[in-house]
Amino acid sequence: MYLKLNVAIEALIDRWYAWPHLVSPATSALNVIERHLKIMESYVQNPKIHAAAVKRPEMIGGPFIDYKGERSDEIKELCDFIKDKRSNMFEFATAVNDLNKLLQENAVGFSLEPLYNEIPEILKGFVELYYDLYNNPNFRFYESLLYKSEFYHENAQSISLQMISADNDRSFVLSTPRLDDAHLIHLDLPFKNSIIDDLFSMKRKKGNYNEIKERLAIKDTQEELFRSFFTEEPPKEYQRYLGNGIRTRYFGHACVLVETNEISILVDPVISYDGYETDVPRYTINDLPEQIDYVLITHNHQDHVLLETLLQLRHCISNIVVPSSGKGNLQDPNLKLMFNNIGFHNIIELDDMETIELEGCVITGVPFLGEHSDLDIRSKLCYHVSLHNKFKVILAADSCNIQPELYQRVHQYLGDIDVLFLGMECDGAPLSWLYGPLMPEKLDNDKNLSRRLSGSNYDQGKSLIEIFKPKNVFVYAMGLEPWLEFISSIKYTDESRPIVESNKLVRDCNDNKIIAERLFGEKTIEY
The missing domain is CATH 3.60.15.10 (Ribonuclease Z/Hydroxyacylglutathione hydrolase-like)
Structure with a gap:
């Protein structure tokens, strides 16, 4: 069978729509603490304000969750889950703030060497301290080491599959986490899993439906929806450019x-x-x-x-x-x-x-x-x-x-x-x-x-x-x-x-x- 051309994949990190700053460990921690949790806590406290805000075109793109003022219990549950399972993100974000404060208060033009002992413990071995030519202090991460550390939460990654039936099918995704929904299939897969490649290659090449279903571990309760993502009708053939120009x-x-x-x-x-x-x-x-x-x-x-x-x-x-x-x-x-x-x-x-x-x-x-x-x-x-x-x-x-x-x-x-x-x-x-x-x-x-x-x-x-x-x-x-x-x-x-x-x-x-x-x-x- 073929995967239908209007089947979409959303890459998610703890159910939030993923973009590069959510993948990179340092920026991810700060976005989760300073953006996602604050949005969710605000929604739990007053969902009606969010419901009113998302109806106003000028508020689209703002920090408002689009669930019509409903599902606050599920938002609270997700918020509590992140606080529990990603607790080291809080430690990391606090350590970054402490490091900034340490540099602003103590790095005044003299050698930075003594300050290495004062770096917050969990950041030691991950950062280098430096001055710019105006003696303003700063630090840089050894980002490759962060990806190999406990601060890279690959197990937070998942995907959702859905069919797009209209241009306005989805509300603004960067301020609303993806809760369970009857038209979505959530799968706990890291983004690097090659099964994603095999699945989406089926938009062009016929593949084995039962095999892909088993490899994705589709539950019996999901199979009717999952089956609707596929068709026996082949897509139109791509018209390769054969001209001598551009x-x-x-x-x-x-x-x-x-x-x-x-x-x-x-x-x-x-x-x-x-x-x-x-x-x-x-x-x-x-x-x-x-x-x-x-x-x-x-x-x-x-x-x-x-x-x-x-x-x-x-x-x-x-x-x-x-x-x-x-x-x-x-x-x-x-x-x-x-x-x-x-x-x-x-x-x-x-x-x-x-x-x-x-x-x-x-x-x-x-x-x-x-x-x-x-x-x-x-x-x-x-x-x-x-x-x-x-x-x-x-x-x-x-x-x-x-x-x-x-x-x-x-x-x-x-x-x-x-x-x-x-x-x-x-x-x-x-x-x-x-x-x-x-x-x-x-x-x-x-x-x-x-x-x-x-x-x-x-x-x-x-x-x-x-x-x-x-x-x-x-x-x-x-x-x-x-x-x-x-x-x-x-x-x-x-x-x-x-x-x-x-x-x-x-x-x-x-x-x-x-x-x-x-x-x-x-x-x-x-x-």
């Missing part, structure tokens, strides 16, 4: 497939589902090649490293290219380590202006500026892809061109391009929305609101176009597609600044004979 396909948000008849490159995989009625045309997994040569990850945010899509594609990905990180800084967990520990063993780290040279293709990492709230985060790259030295595209994701001189210098090396993909979500969330749990002290509200997760505005986008002189400009990564509501809390109107700014850029391009469009749904471009 085909580029937009899959929604920041996901772009670049193909020749020799190579396939998929950027920031976030793929919608097939098999139900929709007003918005889109490409799905069935529109991907059976073997993807390179997946490129631009940066470590939830809407660009979507484990839900990546786990479904793991069996057909040859290589994943990720930006190298800052080597142990708390706010910048290492993507290669994260992927390796959840079953991806084909990871290539790339630095700024470093290249991967293939036959007929060169992939270059391009500096990614801004969008990370001015934190020292290195795991971010734009990509320049050159095919047959005649087609050149830059995928800039959410890079914010706050310093045009940087890209002028890049242009001196890479030259003009044919296509620019640029994100223009220029009213991004404030620092605390993503990085708040990692901050030892709460930032003043005016400072917090000034440091946003924003992409380029009109002026910044226009400057990039003037520098690289593309023939085509595509605004993407805007969170507009309806199937992104479960992971993106963005709600735009015609008056929203990102819409106004991107409309202005598209008009300006077209007035200057540059073909431009803000992408939505699906798009194919052939060269």
Whole structure:
């Protein structure tokens, strides 16, 4: 039988929707203590406030659980379970705060050597202390050792399976844990388990239903639902690109497939589902090649490293290219380590202006500026892809061109391009929305609101176009597609600044004979 194309997998950690900061041990502990438990305790105390909040569009993405004010007993049970089974997370988070305090009070420019004896006991052997050149103290983790320690809770990992029947099937997943439900099958599997690959390969290749059922240990009470996930009808065959040029396909948000008849490159995989009625045309997994040569990850945010899509594609990905990180800084967990520990063993780290040279293709990492709230985060790259030295595209994701001189210098090396993909979500969330749990002290509200997760505005986008002189400009990564509501809390109107700014850029391009469009749904471009 075949697995239906609209069967989704959710990677969960203690029933919360997983993303890289929940996998990496240090960031996981702080997110669980400072985010998840606080949300659950708030819900238990006053579920009606949460029920009212999630009905208001402007509150989507906030710390509110979407169970209509019901199921508070189950939320309390999950909260108590985490407090009991993950007690060392509390010790870890407390130790991190104590270490921060120790450094702020005692590291005043003299040698740090005596302070190693004062490091909280459970952190000894996991951290290195250092000063920056302004004598500000800090510490870095030996993150690879944390993954081998008791602080990496692989037994907290599980998956859920469900069928998606509409774009709005799921509420915002980052603030609502996944409780038991009649339409879900929860399975206690670590993400690295290869049975996930075997299951999702059945979306393309016929497999043995009874064998996969037994290997997943499906209970008798689950079998009727599990059986409904399968069909005897084969999917449509993938139409491999056979032309002599280049085909580029937009899959929604920041996901772009670049193909020749020799190579396939998929950027920031976030793929919608097939098999139900929709007003918005889109490409799905069935529109991907059976073997993807390179997946490129631009940066470590939830809407660009979507484990839900990546786990479904793991069996057909040859290589994943990720930006190298800052080597142990708390706010910048290492993507290669994260992927390796959840079953991806084909990871290539790339630095700024470093290249991967293939036959007929060169992939270059391009500096990614801004969008990370001015934190020292290195795991971010734009990509320049050159095919047959005649087609050149830059995928800039959410890079914010706050310093045009940087890209002028890049242009001196890479030259003009044919296509620019640029994100223009220029009213991004404030620092605390993503990085708040990692901050030892709460930032003043005016400072917090000034440091946003924003992409380029009109002026910044226009400057990039003037520098690289593309023939085509595509605004993407805007969170507009309806199937992104479960992971993106963005709600735009015609008056929203990102819409106004991107409309202005598209008009300006077209007035200057540059073909431009803000992408939505699906798009194919052939060269």
